[in-house]
Amino acid sequence: xxxxxxxxxxxxxVTDLAELGNPCHATITGQEHFGEEVQAPETYSKHxxxxxxxxxxxxxxxxxxYPRPADVRSRNWPDAxxxxxxxx
Numbered sequence: 001x002x003x004x005x006x007x008x009x010x011x012x013x014v015t016d017l018a019e020l021g022n023p024c025h026a027t028i029t030g031q032e033h034f035g036e037e038v039q040a041p042e043t044y045s046k047h048x049x050x051x052x053x054x055x056x057x058x059x060x061x062x063x064x065x066y067p068r069p070a071d072v073r074s075r076n077w078p079d080a081x082x083x084x085x086x087x088x
Contacts, residue, residue: 003030003049003057010034012049015041023064 001014012030014020019028026046032039046062060066 002033002052004052004054005032005044006048006050008032008034011052012044013038020046021061023060023062023066026062 001017001020003012003014004010005012011033013033014028014030016029019025027043028046028049029041030044031041046057050056
């Protein structure tokens with residue numbers, strides 16, 4: 001997978017996708033694609049990376065507490081018996 005580094009604008013190839021999707025890892029290992037040669041693997045902060053389209057990375061990839069209770073919409077389900085529903 002390719003991402004863009006915010007500070008340099010260079011393209012980064014992620015070498016381990018499991019590391020990218022793990023919210024407990026704040027960094028990933030990747031190779032910068034700049035110039036004619038592929039560079040040696042380096043460590044990059046997930047907060048400094050975006051998709052090539054310019055969209056930010058999903059919060060669930062970098063926040064181990066996602067979703068927080070405030071982020072989850074609560075549903076006020078009516079009482080099942082009051083609604084006349086007694087199961088399938």
